[in-house]
Amino acid sequence: MLLQAVSRPELGDILIEESLFAIGRNEHPFATYDKEIVAELSRRHARVFWEGRELYVADLGSKNGTSVNGVAVGEKPAALRDGDEVCFGGVLSYRVRLVARAKKVQRVGTLLSLTLTPERDDLLLEPVVIASFPFLISKIDDVIARYKSAYPHQVNYISRRHAHIFLKGGAPFIEDLGSTNGTFVGGTRLDEHAVELHDGDIVAFGGSHFVYRVSLQHEAEVEAEPTLTGFTPPVAAAEDDPGNPDRTMFIAAPDSFLDIFCISPSPQPDEVNDEAAQAGSPVPRVRRERSRTVLFVRELGRAFAGGERGTVKRMLRWGLPVVALLVAVALGFYRAGSAERELAHLVAAGDFARAAAVADAYLASDPDDAALQALGTEALLKAKLPEWVGSLQVHAFGRAAALVADMKAQAAHNADAQPLLAEVEWVGELERFVVERGGVDAPIRIYADEERIGTLLQRWHADSRARQRALARVAAHVPQFRDVHAEVLTHLRRLESDESVYLAAIERLNAAIAVELDAGRADTLSALLDDYAGKYPRLAGLDAVREDLRQFVELDRALQARRLEPLIALLGKLHFSTPPFRQHLEKLGETRLPSAEVVRQYAAADQAWRDGRGEEALAGLQQISAGPWAEVAAAELARKKTVLQQFGALQQARGGKGYDERLLAFHAALDESEDVYFIRATEADVDAYRDQALARANGLLTRAATSWRQYRSAGGIGGEQRLESGISGRFRSQARLLAEAQSAARQGARIHEMLKTDMGEQAAAVQAEIDAEAELQRQSLQELHRVLEPGLLKAKLALIGGQSDEERKSP
Incomplete structure (x- = not known):
């Protein structure tokens, strides 16, 4: 901080580099000015100090006051800003300028702590370690107040704002704050000046009770940058004292200059200590306190000494019982200290x-x-x-x-x-x-x-x-x-x-995952996780997040497919191990996932169907008649009714003409995951017609290849056909060719799989091309759900058919 002289430019500017700067007519540099210039300043006029990153000025009850920008500074310190004008005593005005300086480096010899070791062992005072500055001596602070019950008068000799210890140029200084009973260093009472403390100095506060020897602990190792780690106290002088090796040590906490220089009226005046009240008298010689009994007798003797003879007789006649009582009380106090x-x-x-x-x-x-x-x-x-x-x-x-x-x-x-x-x-x-x-x-x-x-x-x-x-x-x-x-x-x-x-970073990642899942953009999260893995190399556990993402993508696809059997089977296997995905699963449970009752009803119906109890399965599906999954259950009910009817008709036609073709057609149309009962029931007959079945499978694959060639030669289904507001003849014919190709290829492949025969690499490649094109067309149409009318979109999807058997879905 720089104080630029305004009222008296010839005095020059004042550069303040310490955290505390004293303003007073006997303080430097004011003591060097002519007396008439500083006549309006008090001896203890004001203090300028830094608190954290803020600069303040505090008036110390000066006669002629302190002002900032023309406003008087009251009992509380006032903040100073760059460009403010501060005036002391109404005569010396300065412009405040804040200037940058190089960062200080902690060097060898830096003060680590200051220890105040009691000079008297009999008072059971604790050593005080001061590791952070400034530090206020006050009768309301625990350093002094803890002795109030044992030594009430001595504690009251200490003022609420008695003295403070602070650093100046890296050295400790002590300043009396206008206390009632004074602060003494080496037996000399301090005036308005702060004095430096040295190793071995004797300081006393308010008299001969709170008297301490100063010991300083300095850094003795290597040069280092200052840290914010605080302080690990060294062995205090009290512990080195062979007369009292285990004395308790009190670690003092730092105070605030704002509190130290905030002048608030005391709720009650300090008690005056007669031994310290004589101006200029040194601290009385430290001596061991006599026992309480001896003190009591001494004081009692003083009370009886020097009086009139008649007065003494009367006191002996009436005072002996009182004396006996007082002696008993004194002995009680003595025993209380045992x-x-x-x-x-x-x-x-x-x-x-x-x-x-x-x-x-x-x-x-x-x-x-x-x-x-x-x-x-x-x-x-x-x-x-x-x-x-x-x-x-x-x-x-x-x-x-x-x-x-x-x-x-x-x-x-x-x-x-x-x-x-x-x-x-x-x-x-x-x-x-x-x-x-x-x-x-x-x-x-x-x-x-x-x-x-x-x-x-x-x-x-x-x-x-x-x-x-x-x-x-x-x-x-x-x-x-x-x-x-x-x-x-x-x-x-x-x-x-x-x-x-x-x-x-983890908090941001959680928020991003939640946003993307809520928006239905789970596919973007894989790249996000890769980005975090690169930026934060010590972040472990992302593999678990990736696994949850894989499971969620699978769940999302099952939801889009709108089929209960695979969805419920997947829900039984899902296990999300990370909180964002578990939380999103709970949200889905409230909105999109089938309820626990629907899951129970469908599981019972599905088990009956797998066991061949068809009518029971149909009855179970009929119970799912309400809620968002009712239409899906109705579609499943219709399909199972068809399968059950076809199976009954097939049994009646067994051995008749065309049975083999009907058998293979029925078997190829079955769902290998749901219709396991009917696959097993017809498996023996299918094996008996193996040659015919292989011929049928190869015929289906040939038909699939033919339809696929016709589809490709006609140019497939382009974006203009998908965007049509209706269903044109071209879209209908191309969709029919694609659906027929995929249906025939899948049926032929299923027969080969059922018979455990190889369909050939060429046929497998054709089927893969057909499936890829069908999936591409379905996804492209679904991306137009905001453009196409729902009924039209459903109709186009039904014409294409495909892996998810769209003709059996509800919208």
Whole structure:
């Protein structure tokens, strides 16, 4: 950001390269200007800062105010845009210019984290790891607020907006935010300036209670681009302290400059700490707190000392019972802290399993004790998590899950531990998924992996900041978890990449399949699948989609043929394994497929027909008298009646003159898939007339070849004949020749097949040409269904006949 001087151009422009820039008469560069120029600026006047990708200015309650484009900045920060005019104190105006700069590269020595280690062990304060900046010190934040029940006054010495730690030039700085009781570095109270923090500095907030030693952890490996993986905390100074090796560590979450500089009135004033109220006084010498009993007696002595003798006598006469009561209460408080001391002793001794059990037992009766919760969490993780890490590393995921369940049971009353255990459980699930599918670089299995990836990432994205904080806290307690933590973050980034590329591609593919199937364009999907296979090489499982597409095309053809027997037989074999085709099959079931009742009725009739119970079969078909398939059933009923009548007449003519011809004609006209009973019933007689049957078959094939030659020599059926608004003589004669050729060829071929004889390559080639032409003419006519009147189209299709026996179809 560049501030171009408007009101005083001679002062020059100000280039701001940091995320936070201080405006004040004692801040650089304003401190270098003449005093009369900056006289209207306050010492802590305003702050300019970046939040995400947005630029803001916040007024810090200055005397003469801050404005943007003439509008005063109130309690909340105001956004700055390129070209805005910002004015400080009503006298110094600047034009805002946003300029690009080169991307920064993370280099050796970059600050990774800052740890605040309590100077006093007896207060049971937790170390604080700050891995992301800025960070606000506030009595309402969990870092301080967790001690409110144990130290209410000391917590109230901290302001709601007390101080904040931020980065400037890659180094940590601390700034007091006008707190009531001050912020101290090295015993010196901060004024309006931010100061840099160094390794070993002592900082205190509001007095001598919240006093910490600063330790800085820097990058010590190789130069690398910054990543978004967050932070895996190093061993904190508290853990290196031999006097307290197992102290709990609190992982602090980053705050927002918007919250830090949003000046809102406090609901109640801060409590004044007398020891920090003296101007310029250093932080009082840190000393160990005496026991509660000693403090109580000391305060009691102060109350009785220095008074009038008569007053003392009266106090002794009337105050002794009260004193005794107060002593009892003090002893009660002392005993109340025994649970915390016992747990601390067990943790310090390394008896983590027992400490975890004792903590849960105490928490069963006092579930809101924050100190007990923290100690119980620490003990439980140190007792069980190393074994969990070992199980995860050898891929014993069942054992790891059982350990998490056991930890949850042992922490049934610990509200602090349960969220951490939930994150550990999530880590186990993610690692199990990654390992079982062959690693993060394994193919993405369509309709198998995307739901699991989505579920895992959804849980993380629901509150990634809280989850990162929880995982970092677990790693702080159990060093063995750090490698797992780092690996999980790596796997998480890869899954996020797969989500943005492959899961998005699968979603688009599903949508495209649904659109094409609904539009009746299934034939376009094969090319689409080939395209996806080329673009997304790690997308596995497309073969299953192709198989479902093949089955669907077969189903679609059966529906177009409008024949119940092959359709129902196909429905019994269909098995769609992919969701888009299963969903479309459900749609077809509601609109185009025969109902379950129709399928049942037809199956019963078909079985009766195959068993030779003709009359029963006819009665069953007559039951299908309503619905979209009633006409198809009626046509099937008529055909079966004809076959049954012909079979009866054939039996009566058996042995008579012309029986052989009638027999072969009947046998050749049978449907080999439906009329199996009648084929078997006449098979013996057909074998007896084998020679005559072969002669008839060859005669039929000769007749088919003759009709085919006549059809071709006349030029076939062209597009103008198909488009005719009526049926011309030419169309009728050509259609008759084609239908006769196909019928004769098929009958001759069927006789050869029945007799298990070879019809010859030439005859087979002629039949293939006839079938291809008949199929072409049928498809060409069907493509004209929007042009030709339905009755005319049906009549033309009936004249052509063909493989599907169009003369037996309903429209």
